[in-house]
Amino acid sequence: MTKYRHPAYFLYLYGIAFVGLLLLAQSIVDVIREGIPIYWIILASLTALTSALAIKIPQIDYRISIEDTFFFTNLILFGPHAGCITAALQGFMGSIRAKSISRRLEFMIFNMGALVLSAYLSGRVLFGILRCGPIYTNPQVGLIAIISAMAAAGLAHYLANSGSVAVVIALDQRTNIFRTWAKNFRWASISYLSGATFAALVAENIKSLPLLLGAMFPIVLITYFAYKTYREKVEEQHRRLQEMNQLYLRTVESLALAVDAKDRKTYGHVRRVHAYALGLARLLGIKDASELQAIETGAILHDIGKLAVDDFILNRPGRLSGPEFEKMKTHTTAGEEILNQVQFPFPVAKIVRSHHERWDGKGYPDGLKGEEIPLGARVLILADTFDALRSSRPYKTARGVQEAVQELRGDMGAMFDPKLLQLFIDNIEQLDEEAAEASKSVPELSFRVQNLKFETGAPAADFASFTSAIALPADKEAELVSLAEFCGSLAGYFSIGDLLMNLECRIRRLMAYSTCIFFIDNGDGSLIAAHTGGMYADKLRNHRVEWGGSISGWAAAYAQPLINSRATLEFQGLHDDVSSLIHAMVVPVRTGGKCLGTISLYGEAPVGFNDDHMKTLQIVANQAAPALAETCRRQSSASGEHLADPVTGLHRAGYLSLVGEELIAACAATSSPFSLIHIDLENLREIIDLHNAFVGDSILRRVGEILRAEIREKDILVRFGQRGFIALLVQARRDQALRRAESLRDRISAIRLFSFPEIVSKIGVASYPEDGTTIFALLDRIRQSQESRQGSHEEAVIQKERKVLEFPALG
Numbered sequence: 001m002t003k004y005r006h007p008a009y010f011l012y013l014y015g016i017a018f019v020g021l022l023l024l025a026q027s028i029v030d031v032i033r034e035g036i037p038i039y040w041i042i043l044a045s046l047t048a049l050t051s052a053l054a055i056k057i058p059q060i061d062y063r064i065s066i067e068d069t070f071f072f073t074n075l076i077l078f079g080p081h082a083g084c085i086t087a088a089l090q091g092f093m094g095s096i097r098a099k100s101i102s103r104r105l106e107f108m109i110f111n112m113g114a115l116v117l118s119a120y121l122s123g124r125v126l127f128g129i130l131r132c133g134p135i136y137t138n139p140q141v142g143l144i145a146i147i148s149a150m151a152a153a154g155l156a157h158y159l160a161n162s163g164s165v166a167v168v169i170a171l172d173q174r175t176n177i178f179r180t181w182a183k184n185f186r187w188a189s190i191s192y193l194s195g196a197t198f199a200a201l202v203a204e205n206i207k208s209l210p211l212l213l214g215a216m217f218p219i220v221l222i223t224y225f226a227y228k229t230y231r232e233k234v235e236e237q238h239r240r241l242q243e244m245n246q247l248y249l250r251t252v253e254s255l256a257l258a259v260d261a262k263d264r265k266t267y268g269h270v271r272r273v274h275a276y277a278l279g280l281a282r283l284l285g286i287k288d289a290s291e292l293q294a295i296e297t298g299a300i301l302h303d304i305g306k307l308a309v310d311d312f313i314l315n316r317p318g319r320l321s322g323p324e325f326e327k328m329k330t331h332t333t334a335g336e337e338i339l340n341q342v343q344f345p346f347p348v349a350k351i352v353r354s355h356h357e358r359w360d361g362k363g364y365p366d367g368l369k370g371e372e373i374p375l376g377a378r379v380l381i382l383a384d385t386f387d388a389l390r391s392s393r394p395y396k397t398a399r400g401v402q403e404a405v406q407e408l409r410g411d412m413g414a415m416f417d418p419k420l421l422q423l424f425i426d427n428i429e430q431l432d433e434e435a436a437e438a439s440k441s442v443p444e445l446s447f448r449v450q451n452l453k454f455e456t457g458a459p460a461a462d463f464a465s466f467t468s469a470i471a472l473p474a475d476k477e478a479e480l481v482s483l484a485e486f487c488g489s490l491a492g493y494f495s496i497g498d499l500l501m502n503l504e505c506r507i508r509r510l511m512a513y514s515t516c517i518f519f520i521d522n523g524d525g526s527l528i529a530a531h532t533g534g535m536y537a538d539k540l541r542n543h544r545v546e547w548g549g550s551i552s553g554w555a556a557a558y559a560q561p562l563i564n565s566r567a568t569l570e571f572q573g574l575h576d577d578v579s580s581l582i583h584a585m586v587v588p589v590r591t592g593g594k595c596l597g598t599i600s601l602y603g604e605a606p607v608g609f610n611d612d613h614m615k616t617l618q619i620v621a622n623q624a625a626p627a628l629a630e631t632c633r634r635q636s637s638a639s640g641e642h643l644a645d646p647v648t649g650l651h652r653a654g655y656l657s658l659v660g661e662e663l664i665a666a667c668a669a670t671s672s673p674f675s676l677i678h679i680d681l682e683n684l685r686e687i688i689d690l691h692n693a694f695v696g697d698s699i700l701r702r703v704g705e706i707l708r709a710e711i712r713e714k715d716i717l718v719r720f721g722q723r724g725f726i727a728l729l730v731q732a733r734r735d736q737a738l739r740r741a742e743s744l745r746d747r748i749s750a751i752r753l754f755s756f757p758e759i760v761s762k763i764g765v766a767s768y769p770e771d772g773t774t775i776f777a778l779l780d781r782i783r784q785s786q787e788s789r790q791g792s793h794e795e796a797v798i799q800k801e802r803k804v805l806e807f808p809a810l811g
Helices: 008-034 038-051 067-078 080-095 101-130 143-173 177-185 189-204 206-262 269-284 289-301 304-308 322-342 348-353 375-390 401-410 418-426 428-439 446-452 463-469 474-489 496-510 550-558 567-571 611-635 654-670 684-690 693-710 734-749 775-787 793-798
Strands: 515-521 526-534 544-546 562-566 581-591 594-604 674-681 716-720 724-730 761-768
Touching: 008 080, 008 101, 008 143, 038 067, 038 080, 067 080, 067 101, 067 143, 067 189, 080 101, 101 143, 143 177, 143 189, 269 289, 269 375, 269 418, 269 428, 289 348, 289 375, 304 322, 322 348, 348 375, 375 401, 375 418, 401 418, 401 428, 418 428, 474 496, 474 611, 474 775, 496 515, 496 526, 496 594, 496 611, 496 775, 515 550, 526 550, 526 594, 544 550, 550 562, 550 567, 550 581, 550 594, 562 567, 562 611, 567 581, 567 594, 581 611, 594 611, 654 716, 654 724, 654 775, 674 693, 674 734, 674 775, 684 693, 693 716, 693 724, 693 734, 724 734, 734 761, 761 775
Parallel strands: none
Antiparallel strands: 515 526, 515 594, 526 544, 562 581, 581 594, 674 724, 674 761, 716 724
């Protein structure tokens, strides 16, 4: 049964039922008026009983039964009206096997009506030839006449009944009426003719009717059950053969899923191509079983050769490079080699080898042209290409049906067989519906995405190897050195937001871009935009991409950088318009064999990226990775107890991310100043190396006590890094902060522990808002001032160079 029936279906079905049931009512009235012989009741009962015991013929929608024997006997003995009632009983008993109640009612009224009409027609033929009434009342008719008449009646009943059923099936399934009849009823004439022959013998020996029924009934039943047993064995063999075929098909599909596990772009692609290819083969009228099996198996296994292609090439977003495309092309010959080992009994390997050939001879691997390309491969080329157009991939958006059809038309006679393409287009709606239905049952491979996260990818290059491979201006090379120092000492003590903002500012000083996104692994199979900068920053904040999908997801999954990819591939499905972004450059951020995320840059025209940009961004990613990993680890558990430094009892640096924004917001609202003092104990590491960590902790605790005593209660003091402190002086101007900084330096230099002559400190000052509007910007300002302090009077006051002393070991 199809979803959409022919408009004439109901008209025909209920028309036959109505006329037949009217005729049945008239027959019942006539039989009652004429009287009901006991033998008529016996034969009608046997008809109903044996109708319920019908045997289904394998592979076709038809059942045979000895019920026709009793129907024809009743017809010839008692006339057309008795035959109509008996036929109605046949239709009723045959319809109760339908599973659906609504379909059972439809079948019942149609079958009863159709059989009554057929019985009435065959009765008229029978008695028209005999030129007499029922044999029960006219037993003198000769055997030759009876046999001739019954043969004609049997043929009429067979054609009328099978024809009416074939018409309703064809209308229901939208198929050709003659083909439907030939498929389902061609061999059913045996049942009708054998039943008519038995009825003729009974009619000739009417005087011995009780004896004939007694003798023939067991013979007929034995024959029936013997045939039934034989058919059951055939059915069982056929069922086992179907199971083996299904097992074979599932095994073949499992091989295809091995490709699906590697090639994440083609999820469901195999099932859809299979549906398109078989549908087109059906429309072509291909009957050869071997060729059909080759097309079916080839559709499932056409990409099996991709097992020999690297994963990152299969899933790369954007255009492949020349060498990558040459590697991809080998999947056709690799597929042929793999399938030749299986030794299929049909030419599937040849089809798989040729499924990227073109009608104009410009395909691969053999450059076949026109009908040199196997028909199965030409079918597969169409199915494969159309599904690729209809599917969303990391490097393109999906086309609609009509848009995809127009693209196919553009390659008619170039890539595709013109006649084949026209047939495909003419039936595209039906084929596309079948393909969509087929893809619904594709099993999800849970390991497919998970495995992407364990790809080792290319090893990260070190700072020296990159900087030696590129020529950078002095200022940018200095910026990279500064970045390395920052990531090695300070970066791990910022919040994720402040750290990424710092990195973005440094990247902007290194190269031009329009938009910057730091994607971070979200832990759920996706990457999230943890920080966005530049154009569309607000629109792209918290934008997600699938792990292994789009541009950044691919770069993260395969540890491969991408340069000048189409930026629109990153933002498919985004409601806001960011289409002015043209180019994309993405590098993965990895440490310890794990990918933390990506640094993704995008540019409007004419902004583009070159190899030096790529290598520079990889340096940034390599230097930032350890600091980002540490920051993510700390921020995952930022409770109050974790913000306390166990040595000094002060807040840790993470506390700045909690209070810094509030402090800046309050100062901005009231136009109040505040200043930041950074204290670095320069020779603390040397002290620890010469003595031990206990001495270092004692110095840190002593410095912390001095700082607490020197700052006000409303000021904020935190431990920053391994050897430093930060003091936030609320409502303190720059000049006030400078005086406080000098006082702190003197107090620290006066510390005497374990006979140490002096602690060397380096102190910097920055003030809001003139030096920066964020905590990070103020710290960066201090760093820049310290680097360029040559000739600076302010630095001469705050920071004095002292020789690092060697202290005697503790006795």
